[in-house]
Amino acid sequence: MFGFDVMLRPIPEMKKFPMRTAFITGTAGFIGFNLAKDLLAHGFKIVGYDGFTDYYDVKMKRARHAELQASSNHFHPVEGMLEDVDALSAAYHDANPDIVVHLAAQAGVRYSLENPQSYVSSNIIGTFNLMELTRQSKPDHFLFSSSSSVYGGNEDVPFTEIQRCDSPMSIYAATKKATEEMTHAYAHLHHIPTTGFRFFTVYGPWIRPDLALTKFTKAILAGDPIDIYNNGDMERDFTHVNDIVRGIRLLIDVPPKMPDERDGDTVLEIDTLSRVAPHRVVNIGAGQPVRLLDFIDRIEQELGIEAKRNYMPMQPGDVHRTHASIDLLKELTGFESQIKLEDGVREFVAWYKKHGVAYNG
Numbered sequence: 001m002f003g004f005d006v007m008l009r010p011i012p013e014m015k016k017f018p019m020r021t022a023f024i025t026g027t028a029g030f031i032g033f034n035l036a037k038d039l040l041a042h043g044f045k046i047v048g049y050d051g052f053t054d055y056y057d058v059k060m061k062r063a064r065h066a067e068l069q070a071s072s073n074h075f076h077p078v079e080g081m082l083e084d085v086d087a088l089s090a091a092y093h094d095a096n097p098d099i100v101v102h103l104a105a106q107a108g109v110r111y112s113l114e115n116p117q118s119y120v121s122s123n124i125i126g127t128f129n130l131m132e133l134t135r136q137s138k139p140d141h142f143l144f145s146s147s148s149s150v151y152g153g154n155e156d157v158p159f160t161e162i163q164r165c166d167s168p169m170s171i172y173a174a175t176k177k178a179t180e181e182m183t184h185a186y187a188h189l190h191h192i193p194t195t196g197f198r199f200f201t202v203y204g205p206w207i208r209p210d211l212a213l214t215k216f217t218k219a220i221l222a223g224d225p226i227d228i229y230n231n232g233d234m235e236r237d238f239t240h241v242n243d244i245v246r247g248i249r250l251l252i253d254v255p256p257k258m259p260d261e262r263d264g265d266t267v268l269e270i271d272t273l274s275r276v277a278p279h280r281v282v283n284i285g286a287g288q289p290v291r292l293l294d295f296i297d298r299i300e301q302e303l304g305i306e307a308k309r310n311y312m313p314m315q316p317g318d319v320h321r322t323h324a325s326i327d328l329l330k331e332l333t334g335f336e337s338q339i340k341l342e343d344g345v346r347e348f349v350a351w352y353k354k355h356g357v358a359y360n361g
């Protein structure tokens with residue numbers, strides 16, 4: 001098909017990009033696993049640090065790490081707790097990372113009523129231990145997960161990052177807000193470019209079994225009733241995990257600049273970029289809230305089974321609605337949410353029937 005001269009033409013030399021190392025905490029978890037998969041596919045070496053806590057079925061966490069190890073020899077798992085300073089320090093210094101993405105945490109609003117201590121330990125002490133290491137050996141960018149729960153009972157939607165959010169309604173939210181403040185202090189004192197993400201109700205394959213999508217799917221398939229809080233009068237900005245990890249990947253390459261390196265008036269009006277530190281927080285959400293009852297209708301349609309609905313009062317610590325403004329994320333990275341809820345729920349139900357059913361919800 002090609003002439004001989006074309007075949008003899010020298011192959012242009014491949015441009016070589018140095019491989020960046022990301023130290024990710026929480027890679028055996030729902031979001032960390034999906035992020036590691038995505039970053040491996042985008043040419044990163046990953047050191048994945050996770051303590052395999054027993055908050056939910058540890059088999060699921062082991063299966064996620066096994067899948068990452070099978071998919072790439074650039075994935076290097078390390079098992080350890082954030083509270084174990086020696087183990088964390090050895091893993092961090094061995095990795096000598098370019099980027100840190102801190103996702104390991106005690107998650108979940110409802111469990112924080114039962115076991116608040118675990119939130120203080122993982123989210124406050126654990127984050128502090130990691131921050132201390134970044135001070136000793138600075139990454140190019142430190143990124144960490146906060147949560148939409150920091151908006152507490154704000155009713156002024158969509159939630160913008162510049163809104164006041166100093167009225168947390170659970171210890172979970174309070175610890176997440178505390179990590180925003182602690183990382184700000186370190187960014188200021190030690191000049192570590194830092195970005196925090198406020199995630200909005202994440203769903204998708206390998207979702208945590210304690211979250212509504214798994215619980216509802218499991219109960220509907222079993223013919224058991226589902227508990228619907230606040231009589232269904234709730235809205236959530238459900239965000240597919242692929243959108244979340246793309247948002248993180250795009251933000252990795254937009255580290256906040258030091259205050260004295262900014263050229264003129266580059267701070268956007270909607271930006272949380274600190275005036276005294278290379279630090280900002282950014283919402284990552286779909287920006288399209290969905291009524292809880294519509295969400296349940298969608299699961300029923302995919303399963304072809306009607307749910308037995310058990311209407312309940314509002315749970316303490318829970319919020320009425322969440323709705324992300326994603327203007328800042330768009331402005332910084334060009335991000336648009338790409339996955340429609342109906343496609344995401346269809347994909348989840350197929351995944352759950354094949355794989356998810358093996359793990360205890």
Ligand SMILES: NC(=O)c1ccc[n+]([C@@H]2O[C@H](COP(=O)([O-])OP(=O)(O)OC[C@H]3O[C@@H](n4cnc5c(N)ncnc54)[C@H](O)[C@@H]3O)[C@@H](O)[C@H]2O)c1
Nearest residue numbers: 026028029030031051052053081082104105122147199202
């Ligand atoms: N899933 C969501 O909808 C959502 C929403 C907002 C914020 N977030 C935040 O995103 C992050 C990831 O959440 P997820 O849904 O993947 O949760 P997850 O529970 O699936 O993952 C967290 C991982 O961290 C590990 N871990 C917990 N405490 C640890 C400790 N002290 N030391 C070492 N490892 C520890 C766990 O073993 C787990 O694998 C968390 O910070 C969470 O607060 C999640």
